Amino acid sequence: MKLRASALLTALLAGSLALTACGGGRGATETETTSSGASQSASQDAGGSEGFAADATIGVALPWLGTQNWMEAQTLFEQQLTEAGFKPLIQAADNKVPQQQQQIEAMIEQGAKVIVVGPIDGTQLGSVLGSAKDAGVTVIGYDRLIQNTDAVSGIVQFGSIRTGELQGQALLDGLAAEKGEPPYNIELFGGGPADPNAPDFFKGAMNVLQPKIDDGTLVVKSGQMDFTQAATQDWDNARAQARMDTLMSNYSGDEIDGVLSPNDGIARAIITSVKQAGQASVPVLTGLDAENESIVWIAKGDQYSTVGKPTELLVGKTVEIIKSLQAGQGMPEPDATANNGTIDVGLYQLDPVVITKANAKEVLANDAARLKLFEDNLS
């Protein structure tokens, strides 16, 4: 009996779903006006006519706090937004996409006017950011591209191709300075494929390295030169270390001179692996993020270079845009645009800096904590 009743209920549910075709009801006209109204106000925000309260809530959704740059971003956003008079609401998602989706929704609930999103996976926030847009919230991408949605107003980031080019150049310079005459044996590592910046870093680096590979100056013994082969799932240091352990089997009786590493954590994992394999000389390494530990390693001469993307600049630029939105001046003129699969998004790009043992003192002059770390460990 119960069985039949619930079958009936299921059938009725299906029937009510089938009513999709019929219009009318509360929505029809209202829905259209509100949705067009919302998109209108969004475009007005972008065009810059109305601002919002000077003490408005600003949401910041970060992917996780597992690396130093995100930890710094959290602290800096808290400071700079508070100083600017806003009410910051900062959450990190532990690298879990569903968690981040729910956090962004919670920020919309809490009445955030602008939400800054450092996505875990830039493609997986479509419907959530859509509802942010419907609620009249301006979405700014932070550090990583946000794809397949029309709900993002701009992306603040360091030029990722440029970052890759700097890494490639640093590797070449380091090899010339430390490893004598060519040819040099090198291996290539890429970042986490889910991060849309990772292929760009690799592409930028290969722009510099490919000609040298072609003319025989550089030799990639393993032959693994595609991004998919070189990629490190989730930017996981342990995976990179395991891959390097395997690659070292190509170098019995020979030395590896340099490795392209997409970030500092992976760079240190690679150095550890090479040392464990028993090679006496340290290969030339690149890196990214100028993590404290890598500053120490550079000072000690273990890691050749890193690329600093001063989080201060990135956060500063983002807060500047938020202030412009607050004052009703809309999004500033972007430096470039990129197609995110749905629309052309404005990019606000900043230039990163290469840090080596030779120039660290100048580059870190404004960063007291890192400078001290560098000098304390100088050998």
Place this chain on the structure above:
Amino acid sequence: MRTLKQILGGNLQQYTMVLALIALIAVFHFTTDGRMLTPSNLQNLIAGNAYVLVLAIGMVMVIVVGHIDLSVGSVAGFVGMATAISASQYNFPWWAALLVGLLIGIIVGCWHGFWLAKMGIPGFITTLAGMMIFRGLVIWVSQSISKPVPSEFQIFGAGYLPEWGPAFTGMNNSTLLLGILALAWFVYAEVHRRQAALKRGVQSPLWVMLVRLGLMAIVIGTVTWLFGSGRPGTSFPIPGVILVVLVIIYHVITQRTRFGRHIYAVGGNRAAAALSGVNTNKIYFLVMANMSFLAAIAGILFVGRATAAGPSDGTMWELDAIAAVFIGGAAVSGGIGTVVGSMIGGLVMAVLNNGLMLMGVGADQTQVIKGLVLLAAVAFDVRNKNAGRPSLIGNLLRRKDATAPGKAEPEAALKA
């Protein structure tokens, strides 16, 4: 107290978690200045957690038969990726991609069922292997790059029911209709239950039924209003509708069919079940096959909401589902646990997560709190079982009842 017990149906144990859930919602509602019980937040809560709850439906059945499935996250991720790839790379129409996904779910389930039921490999091992195999396959077939899904999938993951009919109701009429249907069904079931009781000569006063129906009307009415009165164009979310349909189907299967009774029999005492003629291997096979089928649905709901399938989709989902099942009162040793209980358990976790986010608590602390809640819920359960008591609240009531004995037993028997 006895009155309360009569109204709630005699066995308060099953309500412990419901009461905890209600208390949780109330506490969060006040600490977040009323942001908890708003239409948009509740819609988000359901749409954002439907995938875990769908997994928990299958997981409770697996746990009841005395196994565990560690592969569901990987399987859900694999199915999501397979549907995305078949649509974006092989240009399948969306419905064909959907069918491909569900079919893969069933095939994967049969694969697990085969190793568990036919080869006798413990479920823990079979599905641990499955967890690795399908996680590897996701990364392999996707080349670790996220793939977009057709926009039709958004309907399943984040869609709303249509608006239609008169506007004077001031809410989404689809949601209103669902509310009315739910209430009608409760009225029908309640009247039917009372008649059956009277026929058997059990005392069942009319006022008890009326109060129960009144309470139910208030609850269903409030929920309907909360979901239906959001921004025009929103309603009770479609992933929620899919979830409710699945819960009804699986509740009926587990509680009212022979197959359902066999699941509990095998989980309670495999040897005894086998001796009384239950084909235990068949039960194992079907339960595992069903689990992966539901994992496929969960994966599709998720990619619909995310608008793309990613290489790390589904990581740790199995543990969220398992936590929901145990908070919902299932026993680690098997044989005990219900679909509805697991839904309550899943909602407790979801509400905790949501409420802490609304309060602005970080993911790190949220994780700690959720861990403690899981531990507390299971410890509470285990302690009570060891002491032979139903629960703290049930225990309090029982002691009071001792002064007026006699009523509890026949009612409990009637429940069962």
